[in-house]
Amino acid sequence: MDIFIAIVQILDSTIRLSVPLLLACLAGLYSERAGVFDIGLEGKMLVGAFAGASAAAVFHSAFIGLGMAILMSVAFAMVHGFASITHRGNQIVSGVAINFIAAGSTIMLGQAWFQQGGRTPALQPGERFEAIVWPGADAVRDVPILGPIYSELISGHSILVYIAFLMVPFTWWVLYRTRFGLRMRAVGENPAAVDTAGISVAWLRYRALICTGILTGIAGAYLSMVQNGGFVKDMTAGKGYIALAALIFAKWRPVNAMFACLLFGFLDAASIRLQGSPLPVIGKVPAQFMQALPYVLTVILLAGFIGKAIPPRAGGVPYVKER
Amino acid sequence: MAQAAIELIGINKSFGAVRANRDINLEVARGTIHGIVGENGAGKSTLMSILYGFYQADSGEIRVGGKPVAINTSNDAIALGIGMVHQHFMLVDNFTVLENVILGAENDPLLKSSIAKARSELDRLEREYGLEVDPDAVIEELPVGLQQRVEILKALYRGAEILILDEPTGVLTPAEADHLFRILKQLKDQGKTIVLITHKLREIMAITDTVSVMRQGTMVATRVTKQTTVGELAELMVGRRVLLRVEKGQSEAGAIKLSVKNLTVKDSRGVTMVDNVSFDVRGGEIVGIAGVAGNGQSELLEAISGIRHAVSGEVMLDGKPIDLTGKADPGELRDRGLAHVPEDRHHVGLVLAFEENENSILGYHDDERYLKGLFLNVDAIMADAKDKIEKYDIRPGNPRLKTANFSGGNQQKIVLAREMEQDPGVLIVGQPTRGVDVGAIEFIHKRLIAMRDQGKAVLVVSVELDEIRSLSDRILVMFAGRVVGERGPEATEGELGLLMAGVEHQEAAE
Ligand SMILES: Nc1ncnc2c1ncn2[C@@H]1O[C@H](COP(=O)(O)OP(=O)(O)OP(=O)(O)O)[C@@H](O)[C@H]1O
Ligand SMILES: [Mg+2]
Numbered sequence: 001m002d003i004f005i006a007i008v009q010i011l012d013s014t015i016r017l018s019v020p021l022l023l024a025c026l027a028g029l030y031s032e033r034a035g036v037f038d039i040g041l042e043g044k045m046l047v048g049a050f051a052g053a054s055a056a057a058v059f060h061s062a063f064i065g066l067g068m069a070i071l072m073s074v075a076f077a078m079v080h081g082f083a084s085i086t087h088r089g090n091q092i093v094s095g096v097a098i099n100f101i102a103a104g105s106t107i108m109l110g111q112a113w114f115q116q117g118g119r120t121p122a123l124q125p126g127e128r129f130e131a132i133v134w135p136g137a138d139a140v141r142d143v144p145i146l147g148p149i150y151s152e153l154i155s156g157h158s159i160l161v162y163i164a165f166l167m168v169p170f171t172w173w174v175l176y177r178t179r180f181g182l183r184m185r186a187v188g189e190n191p192a193a194v195d196t197a198g199i200s201v202a203w204l205r206y207r208a209l210i211c212t213g214i215l216t217g218i219a220g221a222y223l224s225m226v227q228n229g230g231f232v233k234d235m236t237a238g239k240g241y242i243a244l245a246a247l248i249f250a251k252w253r254p255v256n257a258m259f260a261c262l263l264f265g266f267l268d269a270a271s272i273r274l275q276g277s278p279l280p281v282i283g284k285v286p287a288q289f290m291q292a293l294p295y296v297l298t299v300i301l302l303a304g305f306i307g308k309a310i311p312p313r314a315g316g317v318p319y320v321k322e323r
Numbered sequence: 324m325a326q327a328a329i330e331l332i333g334i335n336k337s338f339g340a341v342r343a344n345r346d347i348n349l350e351v352a353r354g355t356i357h358g359i360v361g362e363n364g365a366g367k368s369t370l371m372s373i374l375y376g377f378y379q380a381d382s383g384e385i386r387v388g389g390k391p392v393a394i395n396t397s398n399d400a401i402a403l404g405i406g407m408v409h410q411h412f413m414l415v416d417n418f419t420v421l422e423n424v425i426l427g428a429e430n431d432p433l434l435k436s437s438i439a440k441a442r443s444e445l446d447r448l449e450r451e452y453g454l455e456v457d458p459d460a461v462i463e464e465l466p467v468g469l470q471q472r473v474e475i476l477k478a479l480y481r482g483a484e485i486l487i488l489d490e491p492t493g494v495l496t497p498a499e500a501d502h503l504f505r506i507l508k509q510l511k512d513q514g515k516t517i518v519l520i521t522h523k524l525r526e527i528m529a530i531t532d533t534v535s536v537m538r539q540g541t542m543v544a545t546r547v548t549k550q551t552t553v554g555e556l557a558e559l560m561v562g563r564r565v566l567l568r569v570e571k572g573q574s575e576a577g578a579i580k581l582s583v584k585n586l587t588v589k590d591s592r593g594v595t596m597v598d599n600v601s602f603d604v605r606g607g608e609i610v611g612i613a614g615v616a617g618n619g620q621s622e623l624l625e626a627i628s629g630i631r632h633a634v635s636g637e638v639m640l641d642g643k644p645i646d647l648t649g650k651a652d653p654g655e656l657r658d659r660g661l662a663h664v665p666e667d668r669h670h671v672g673l674v675l676a677f678e679e680n681e682n683s684i685l686g687y688h689d690d691e692r693y694l695k696g697l698f699l700n701v702d703a704i705m706a707d708a709k710d711k712i713e714k715y716d717i718r719p720g721n722p723r724l725k726t727a728n729f730s731g732g733n734q735q736k737i738v739l740a741r742e743m744e745q746d747p748g749v750l751i752v753g754q755p756t757r758g759v760d761v762g763a764i765e766f767i768h769k770r771l772i773a774m775r776d777q778g779k780a781v782l783v784v785s786v787e788l789d790e791i792r793s794l795s796d797r798i799l800v801m802f803a804g805r806v807v808g809e810r811g812p813e814a815t816e817g818e819l820g821l822l823m824a825g826v827e828h829q830e831a832a833e
Contacts, residue, residue, distance in 0.1 A: 179429040179437070186415045186426050193413040196377060197427025197477075198398030313416070322338055322378065 008148045010269050015153065016227065018265025019164045020045065020219045020236075024243035025250070025257045026171050027215035031077075033175070033252055034208030035188035035314040039095030040080055041216055042240025043102030048073040048220020050106040053120040053231035054113065056127040065127065065225055066160075070217030076102065077213030078206070085205050088318035099240075107233045120224070120231040129158035129226050160222045167215070171254040184208050188312030191319040201319050216240075245298050251309045267297055327389065328353040328485055328516040329374065329405075334383035336369055341719070341728070343369040345540045347383070351485075351533075356507060356517045358527040358548070361537030362560055362760040363732025364718065367520045368410055370537070371487045375407040376400040387485075401427075403485075406478025410489040410520075412470055416463040420456055420473050421445070424480050441480065448479055452506050468499040475506070486510065487518045492526060493758055496615050496786075497820075504530050522760055524553045536560055561762035569768040572776070574796040577606035579642075580780035581627070581661075581749050586636035586647075588622045596622040598804035599636070604749070604780040609771065611795030612784045615823050619804035620784045621666055624753050627782075628663040629656050630671075640749060657686060662742040666753030666784070672738040673726050680708035680722035683741050711740040716766065732759040736767070743770060749780045756790060768794060788816055788823075 024041045031038040051072035056065025076098055083094040107118040114120055134155035140147045175181040183204055187194045191201045219239075224231040242264055250256035271290040278284045329351045336344040343366040351357045361367050372378045374385065376394040385392055387403045394400050400407075414423050421441050429437040445458050456465070456472050465473070471491060478486055488507075492500040507517055507530065519531060527534050528548060535545040536559040544559050557565040581604040588597035596619045604610045614620050625631035627638055629651030638645045640659055645651060653663075665671035673682050684693050684704055693704050708722035715736045717729070726734060735756070742750065755771065756764045771794060775781050785791050791798055792812060800808045800822040808822045 177434055179432050179434060182422060182426060182429070182434060186418065186422075189415045189417060190413070193415050193423075193426065196375070196397045196407070196409065196413040198376075198396060198401045199427045200396070 008152050010273050012152045013269040014266040017268045018261040019161050020222050020239050021243050022164050022261040023215050023219035025246045025261050026167050027212040028247045030208045030211040033188045034184045034205045037091040037316045040098035042236050043099035044073045044076045044216035045220040045236045046102040047076050048217040049224035050231045052221035053224035057121045062129050066221045069221035070214050073217030074213030077209045081206050081209045085202050118233040123229045131156045158226045168254050168258045191314050248309050326353050330386040332384040335381045342540050347542045353516050354514045355532040358531035358534035359520045364730030365537040366540045401481050405485045406483025407487040408474040414462050419459050421458045424477050428481050468495050485516045489520045557761045565761050566765050568793045571772045574608045576608040579603045580606050582639040584637050587634045588626045589634050596804050600806050604782050606780050607778045608796040609775050609781040609794050611791040611798045613791045614801035616786045618801045660748035662747035662750050664738050664742050664752040668738050675727040678723050680704050682726050683708045715740040732763045751782045753784045
C-alpha cells in the first residue's frame with residue numbers, strides 16, 4: 001500500500017510539474033503552427049510570472065495578477081511579432097533577445113520596486129490561487145485505490161491546473177474544427193496559399209502570437225502564484241526550452257503535447273522523489289545525476305525515439321512576396 | 324465587339340532595379356480566351372499577379388466590367404470574380420482537397436457547414452465540367468495534373484467569372500492538356516473569360532481567340548489568333564526571326580563513348596523504374612530519349628550520372644565502368660569528361676541563393692583556373708562568368724545578381740553554360756528547354772547540335788516530342804521503364820506517340 005501511495009504522490013507532483021510545461025508547449029504550438037518559431041517562450045513565461053506576482057502583491061488579488069501576467073506576456077509576444085512578422089527579422093534572434101530582456105528587466109524592476117534582491121513580496125492567502133477541493137474529496141480519502149486517486153490526483157489543484165488540461169481538447173478543437181485553426185495551419189505550411197486565398201498573412205500570424213502570449217502568461221502566473229508564493233529571479237529555469245523540446249516530441253499536435261509534457265513532468269517528479277534514496281541494483285545515485293536525468297532522457301528521446309518530426313513547412317521563414 | 328471584361332491601362336511595376344512591367348495596356352473581351360505569350364522574364368506572371376492583387380502596381384489603372392476598381396489584395400480580386408491558377412501552385416500540400424478549396428472561402432467560424440457546402444458544390448462542379456477529384460485526397464499524394472484541377476476548382480468555387488491560368492500545361496502530359504482545354508472551352512461557352520499564359524505557341528493557335536505578346540516588360544502586340552501565325556508570334560516575342568526547327572547536317576557517328584548495358588534501377592519504394600535497359604551513344608551523335616514523364620527517364624539519367632543506385636547492369640564511359648552504387652564521386656565523373664545538366668535545375672543544378680558567378684563554376688570550383696593557392700580567384704571567376712553571360716546571352720547580364728532573381732529560362736542557360744563550357748566528351752541533358760521561351764529554345768538547340776558536330780556524345784531526355792524529333796539522330800522511346808523502340812529522326816509524331824503510350828509494347832507482349 002505504501003508503494004501505491006508513493007505512486008499516487010509521484011503522479012500528483014507529475015501533474016503539478018507538467019502544468020507550466022503544458023501551457024508553454026501549447027503556447028508554442030500556436031505560434032509554430034502559424035509558421036513563427038518562438039524561442040522566447042521562456043522569456044514570456046518569466047515576464048508573466050513577474051507581472052503576475054507583482055500585481056497580485058500590490059492589488060491583493062490573484063485575478064488581477066493573472067490578468068497582468070497575460071497582458072505583459074502578450075505585449076512581449078507582440079514585440080516578437082513586430083520584429084519577425086512586420087519587419088521580417090530573424091525569428092530566432094528576436095526570440096533570444098526577448099529571453100534576455102525578460103531575464104534582465106524582471107530582476108531590475110523587481111529590485112527597484114520591492115527591494116528584495118529581485119524577489120517580489122511573498123504572496124498572502126487571497127493573492128495566490130488556492131487549491132480547489134472537490135466535493136467529497138475528504139470523505140473518500142480512506143477508500144482504497146479510488147479514494148487517494150480522487151482526493152489527491154483529481155481534486156486539490158488550483159484553477160490554473162484545470163485550465164491547462166482543458167486547453168488540450170480546446171486547442172485540438174480550435175486547430176481542427178474552426179476556420180481560424182484551418183487558416184493558422186495553412187499559414188504555417190504555405191503562406192502564399194493563404195495570401196492568394198485573400199487572407200492577410202500578417203494578421204493571422206499576429207493572432208496566433210496573441211494566443212501564445214495568453215498561454216505563456218498563464219504559465220508564468222502558475223509558476224509565481226501557485227507553485228511558488230512569489231517571483232524569484234530566473235524561476236522558469238529552462239522550462240520554455242523543455243516545452244519546445246516537448247513540442248517537437250509531440251510533432252506539433254495538442255494531445256501528443258499533453259503526453260509529452262506529462263512524461264517530462266513525471267521524469268522531474270521521479271527525480272525529486274528518488275533523490276537520496278537508494279535504487280535497487282544500482283544503489284545510491286548522486287542527486288545531480290537524478291536532476292540531470294530528465295534532460296538526458298530528453299536528448300535521447302529526441303535523438304532516437306520519435307521518428308521523423310516534420311515541422312510546419314514555412315516555420316522560421318518570414319513571408320516575403322517581393323524579393 | 325463584346326464588352327471588355329478586363330482593361331489594364333498604363334500598368335507599371337518594378338522589383339528593385341528590375342522593371343517587370345512598363346506601361347502595359349491590355350483589353351480582354353468577355354467570353355473569350357485570351358492568350359499571353361512572351362519570353363522568360365517578359366513580365367507575364369507579374370502582370371497577371373497584379374490583376375489578381377498578389378502584387379500592387381506602382382502605377383496604372385484596372386477596370387473590370389468597364390468600372391475602375393482598386394485591387395489591393397487577392398480578396399478584392401476574388402470579390403470581383405477573378406480567379407487565378409498560378410505557375411507554382413498555391414496549395415497547402417498536407418491539406419485535403421476540400422480543405423484547400425474552402426481555405427479563405429469559409430462561410431462560418433466553424434468548419435462543419437463550410438465543408439458540407441463545399442462537398443456538394445464540388446460534386447456539382449464535377450458533374451458539370453468533368454472536373455473529377457477525390458475531395459478527401461491529400462494534395463501531396465495527387466499527381467500534378469490533379470493538383471492543377473484543385474486550383475481550378477478553388478477558383479470556380481469562389482464564383483470566378485474571369486479565370487487566369489499561368490502556364491498550366493507546363494506540367495501536364497499531352498492527354499491531360501487536352502482534357503484541360505476541353506474544360507476551358509466549356510467554361511468559355513458558359514460566358515466565362517479566360518486568360519491563358521503559355522510558351523507553347525501551338526496551344527495558342529488551338530484554343531485562343533486573341534493573343535497578346537510581351538517582350539522585356541512591354542506589351543508589343545495584340546492579334547486575333549485566326550489572323551496570325553506561329554512564325555509571326557515567335558518573331559514578335561523575340562524581336563527577330565526565330566527558327567522553330569533548327570537546321571542540322573548529317574551526323575558522323577564515331578566511337579562508342581557511353582555504353583549502357585542491362586541497367587535496372589529501383590526507386591526508394593522498391594518499384595522497378597528502369598528495367599534492363601541497354602543502348603550506346605557514339606561520339607558525334609545525339610541520342611534522344613522520348614516518353615511520357617514518369618516512365619523511368621529521370622531514374623535512368625540519375626543512374627548514369629552516378630547519383631542514383633542501380634540494382635544491376637553496367638555503364639561504361641569511354642570503355643571504363645562507372646560506379647553504380649549511387650555513391651560515385653560526381654567530381655571524378657566530371658574529370659573523366661561526363662557533364663550532366665539535371666532535369667530539376669532548382670534542386671539539383673543550382674544554389675538559388677548564390678550569385679550567378681558562383682553558380683557558373685559550381686562543381687568545377689576546384690579547377691586550377693578558378694584558384695589562387697588556397698583561395699578562389701575572384702577575378703578569374705568573374706571574367707569567366709562574364710564570358711559565359713555574353714556567349715549564352717544570359718539576361719540580365721550581371722554576374723553578381725542572386726540566381727533566384729533570374730527567370731527560369733535564364734537559370735537554365737546558366738546551368739547549360741557551365742556544363743557545356745567545360746568541353747566534356749559526353750553530355751547528358753534532362754529536359755533542356757522546360758519552361759524556356761522559343762528564342763532560348765532555338766539557342767539551346769543550336770548549342771547542342773554544335774556540341775555534336777565537335778564529336779561529342781550527347782544524350783537528351785525530354786518529354787517534348789518536337790524537341791526530341793528536331794534534335795536527335797536516333798530516338799529511343801521509354802515506356803514503363805523499358806526501351807520499347809528505336810526510330811530514326813524521320814519517325815512521325817503519331818508513330819512515336821503510339822510507342823510512348825505503350826501500344827506496341829502491349830501487342831508484343833501478348
Ligand atoms: N517577386 C519578385 N521579386 C523580384 N523580382 C521578381 C519577382 N518576380 C519576378 N521578378 C522579376 O521580374 C521579371 C518578370 O518576371 P515574371 O515572372 O513576370 O516573368 P514571366 O514572363 O512570367 O517569365 P516566365 O516565362 O519565366 O514565367 C523577371 O526579371 C523576374 O526576375
Ligand atoms: Mg511566369
